[in-house]
Amino acid sequence: xxxxxxxxxxxxxxxxxxxxxxxxxxxxxxxxxxxxxxxxxxxxxxxxxxxxxxxxxxxxxxxxxxxxxxxxxxxxxxxxxxxxxxxxxxxxxxxxxxxxxxxxxxxxxxxxxxxxxxxxxxxxxxxxxxxxxxxxxxxxxxxxxxxxxxxxxxxxxxxxxxxxxxxxxxxxxxxxxxxxxxxxxxxxxxxxxxxxxxxxxxxxxxxxxxxxxxxxxxxxxxxxxxxxxxxxxxxxxxxxxxxxxxxxxxxxxxxxxxxxxxxxxxxxxxxxxxxxxxxxxxxxxxxxxxxxxxxxxxxxxxxxxxxxxxxxxxxxxxxxxxxxxxxxxxxxxxxxxxxxxxxxxxxxxxxxxxxxxxxxxxxxxxxxxxxxxxxxxxxxxxxxxxxxxxxxx
Numbered sequence: 283x284x285x286x287x288x289x290x291x292x293x294x295x296x297x298x299x300x301x302x303x304x305x306x307x308x309x310x311x312x313x314x315x316x317x318x319x320x321x322x323x324x325x326x327x328x329x330x331x332x333x334x335x336x337x338x339x340x341x342x343x344x345x346x347x348x349x350x351x352x353x354x355x356x357x358x359x360x361x362x363x364x365x366x367x368x369x370x371x372x373x374x375x376x377x378x379x380x381x382x383x384x385x386x387x388x389x390x391x392x393x394x395x396x397x398x399x400x401x402x403x404x405x406x407x408x409x410x411x412x413x414x415x416x417x418x419x420x421x422x423x424x425x426x427x428x429x430x431x432x433x434x435x436x437x438x439x440x441x442x443x444x445x446x447x448x449x450x451x452x453x454x455x456x457x458x459x460x461x462x463x464x465x466x467x468x469x470x471x472x473x474x475x476x477x478x479x480x481x482x483x484x485x486x487x488x489x490x491x492x493x494x495x496x497x498x499x500x501x502x503x504x505x506x507x508x509x510x511x512x513x514x515x516x517x518x519x520x521x522x523x524x525x526x527x528x529x530x531x532x533x534x535x536x537x538x539x540x541x542x543x544x545x546x547x548x549x550x551x552x553x554x555x556x557x558x559x560x561x562x563x564x565x566x567x568x569x570x571x572x573x574x575x576x577x578x579x580x581x582x583x584x585x586x587x588x589x590x591x592x593x594x595x596x597x598x599x600x601x602x603x604x605x606x607x608x609x610x611x612x613x614x615x616x617x618x619x620x621x622x623x624x625x626x627x628x629x630x631x632x633x634x635x636x637x638x639x640x641x642x643x644x645x646x647x648x649x650x651x652x653x654x655x656x657x658x659x660x661x662x663x664x665x666x667x668x669x670x671x672x673x674x675x
Contacts, residue, residue: 295354297346305346319344364393367405377402383415388437391418408435419461419486425451429472444470448478448490448502456485464489469523471499477507482514482539492523497574498549500524508533512541512566519544525559526551526577533558537566537589546571546594553579555608562589562618572597575637581609583660585618585648595626600633601661607639611660614648614672622652622659630661637661644672651675 297305312320317338319325325344331337367384377400378384386392386406394405395415403409425438425445432438432446438454445451448469455465466489480488490510492500500523502509509525512518520543525534534550534557537543543566550559550573557580562568567590575582585591591614614620622628641662644650652659652675657666668674 291360292353292357295357296349296352298350300343300346300350302343304343305350306341306343308344308347308351317341319348367394369404372402376400388439389417391416391420393417406437408437414457417458419458419463419465422463423455423458423465423486425454425465425467426470427451427467427474428470429474430470432470441468441470447476448474449476452478452480452488452490455488456481456483458486460484461486466491469500472501474500474502475504476502477504477509477511478502479507479511480513480516480518480541484515487517487519489519489521490523491519491521494522494547497522497547498524498576501526501551503527503551504532505529506532508536508561510534510543511536511538512543513539514541517542517544519546520548521546521571522548524549524551524576527553527557530554530556533561533584535559535568536561536563537568538563540565542566543568544571545569545573548572549574549576550579552577556580558582558584558613560584560591561586562591563587564589566590567592569594570597570599572599574600574602575605576602578606579608581607581613582611583620584613585615585620587616587618589618591618591620593620593622593628595623595628597628598631599628600631601635601637602633604636605638607637607662610640610643610666611637611662612642612650612666614642614644614650616646616648619649619651622655624653627653627655630659632661636663638663640664640666642666642674644668644674645670647671647673649673649675 310321317328325340328338329340364383364385367387378396380399382396388406393415394412398411401411405412426441427448428444432444434446434450436443438445438451451467464487469492503526505528509527510520527534559579559582560570562585565588569592571594583591612620639662641660
């Protein structure tokens with residue numbers, strides 16, 4: 283066959299203008315009137331007998347009705363349009379087959395695909411045997427997380443149907459493709475023992491937000507991996523929450539593999555002595571907004587392997603406890619860069635607290651550009667240094 287062999291489409295169903303008594307909807311079971319067609323029996327036996335032998339001719343309205351219904355569906359299929367989920371039809375056919383695609387009744391442009399035969403569950407309520415096949419954002423979108431009352435099987439669309447973990451909400455967000463719209467994940471007060479990572483595939487811009495008035499009321503803590511990681515060609519904003527991390531060589535907030543992260547109104551508790559609070563790595567860019575350092579750490583600001591860590595303009599970085607820096611407060615290594623804005627220079631407010639440790643290290647062509655703020659710009663009790671091509675300005 284060739285593409286040019288495509289038959290003419292039905293612009294209208296057959297017998298579109300026909301009215302009773304010249305058209306009849308074909309019932310599923312016989313009506314009781316001799317000679318009338320039904321879906322279960324088709325045209326009955328009497329239609330095949332001569333009238334002289336007691337037969338009954340087929341009804342013209344049955345032909346119109348049957349061809350109307352068939353051609354109406356042919357018209358729908360010619361549009362390549364999908365059908366909404368239909369619980370009544372699902373019951374009539376003893377469940378959707380594997381490969382069936384239906385549109386959500388709750389969310390426009392959300393499509394599910396059945397991965398099992400005889401699927402009798404509802405995809406909109408998290409029924410088994412369905413996967414998200416495709417969806418599209420048509421407006422800004424909100425998801426909710428609550429470690430106390432949530433369940434990761436919930437849809438997360440309201441506080442009452444919240445997810446339990448932030449990772450589950452992130453996974454839901456990444457069922458959408460890149461979009462002009464933003465998905466905001468609202469995280470309720472509580473302690474979240476998890477490591478949150480975006481998928482590496484392109485997704486929408488996502489904001490994870492906690493308690494703007496008391497960010498420490500929303501605490502993410504982990505002993506394995508980074509607290510928050512954005513990777514790939516993605517953008518993640520994290521704000522209004524606290525992160526602590528006891529894992530070696532891990533961070534509270536990390537942008538890597540070309541991704542972008544923005545933080546604002548965040549708090550860090552204790553971080554591993556070999557870990558970092560903010561880490562830009564592997565070409566990732568991390569823009570650090572207002573932050574409260576409230577625990578010991580390895581490094582506060584770190585940029586590795588072409589990572590770019592940017593201090594936001596005009597913000598204040600607060601040190602709310604006496605803290606020990608095991609490494610360096612600011613660390614740029616292997617072409618990593620830490621950039622202070624040329625205008626609206628951020629300030630560090632210690633409030634009488636002490637930061638014990640080395641101020642900075644620029645190593646292996648790493649660059650720390652303070653825009654001329656001087657060697658004592660970053661907190662610490664030990665002078666910073668440069669080595670192996672590192673620069674500090």
